[in-house]
Amino acid sequence: MSSLKGQTAIVTGASSGIGQWCARVLAEQGADLVLVARRLDRLEKLGAELTKSFGIRTQTLALDLSETTAAQRLFDATEGQGRTIDILVNNAGFGTQNPFADIGWEKTSEQLQLNVIALTELTWRFVRPMRERNRGYILNVASIGAFMPVPGYATYGAGKAYVRNFSEAVAHELRATQVRVCCLCPGATATEFLQVSGQTVPGWQKMAFMSAERCARIGIAAMLNGKRLVISGWDNAVGMWLLRFLPRRLITWIAAKFMEN
Ligand SMILES: NC(=O)c1ccc[n+]([C@@H]2O[C@H](COP(=O)([O-])OP(=O)(O)OC[C@H]3O[C@@H](n4cnc5c(N)ncnc54)[C@H](OP(=O)(O)O)[C@@H]3O)[C@@H](O)[C@H]2O)c1
Numbered sequence: 001m002s003s004l005k006g007q008t009a010i011v012t013g014a015s016s017g018i019g020q021w022c023a024r025v026l027a028e029q030g031a032d033l034v035l036v037a038r039r040l041d042r043l044e045k046l047g048a049e050l051t052k053s054f055g056i057r058t059q060t061l062a063l064d065l066s067e068t069t070a071a072q073r074l075f076d077a078t079e080g081q082g083r084t085i086d087i088l089v090n091n092a093g094f095g096t097q098n099p100f101a102d103i104g105w106e107k108t109s110e111q112l113q114l115n116v117i118a119l120t121e122l123t124w125r126f127v128r129p130m131r132e133r134n135r136g137y138i139l140n141v142a143s144i145g146a147f148m149p150v151p152g153y154a155t156y157g158a159g160k161a162y163v164r165n166f167s168e169a170v171a172h173e174l175r176a177t178q179v180r181v182c183c184l185c186p187g188a189t190a191t192e193f194l195q196v197s198g199q200t201v202p203g204w205q206k207m208a209f210m211s212a213e214r215c216a217r218i219g220i221a222a223m224l225n226g227k228r229l230v231i232s233g234w235d236n237a238v239g240m241w242l243l244r245f246l247p248r249r250l251i252t253w254i255a256a257k258f259m260e261n
Pocket of ligand 1: 012016037067093189192
């Protein structure tokens with residue numbers, strides 16, 4: 001399969017989990033890749049593997065996207081150098097499990113900068129040349145946490161609700177063009193997310209997690225099919241649909257129960 005041959009995709013957070021698999025799925029389809037994260041060694045290893053397996057070109061960029069100038073630097077190193085970016089996967093993100101008042105401001109600020117501001121700025125920078133060319137795809141990774149208040153992950157969940165609403169609004173604004181914006185809302189997925197967030201989950205619960213590969217395949221397929229929103233897994237999709245019929249306080253209570261250690 002090589003439907004994306006000759007196209008270039010940026011994947012943020014490509015050193016692990018869902019982002020690493022988004023890169024693999026795009027490489028399978030022939031896309032050249034710009035791989036972005038902080039851990040350069042992992043990006044280089046992945047880039048070399050994908051070049052060898054699929055004959056694609058890869059560029060690696062070690063960037064801390066929570067730094068306020070990082071989105072601009074990513075643009076300058078790619079589109080700004082005359083390299084056309086056809087696909088942007090805004091995947092890098094993290095959460096911290098704890099009551100809001102107990103988390104240090106630096107951590108919360110870093111998270112909002114990465115999950116919300118960098119994603120928004122990257123969308124703004126890359127969507128403009130895409131709109132000019134009248135083609136392109138953007139995949140913004142949110143979460144099923146976007147559908148509810150999430151005690152224990154208050155700013156994370158709220159940030160993901162922003163990503164969902166923002167993505168759907170921009171997708172609507174661009175409806176008369178060939179630029180497609182899609183929001184992927186994963187449920188629990190087997191990645192390094194929990195290690196980073198500090199949440200411990202019993203082994204039996206982890207067995208129900210979706211693989212990062214399946215989640216990435218669902219997201220990339222939805223994006224290429226022009227969908228505006230996709231929830232990974234029918235069970236998560238049914239769950240989010242049922243939430244519409246429950247009172248907000250009950251939803252918040254259920255979310256808190258799920259998120260307890
Ligand atoms: N796993 C889940 O259950 C789940 C559920 C819903 C939504 N999500 C969302 O899915 C996305 C991917 O997460 P994941 O589950 O795949 O977690 P992961 O395995 O921890 O991967 C996170 C990726 O983000 C990168 N990243 C973190 N901080 C960064 C920074 N400051 N600058 C640049 N890159 C940074 C990491 O790379 P470096 O550390 O090398 O920088 C890593 O590649 C996130 O947006 C997350 O919120 C995950």
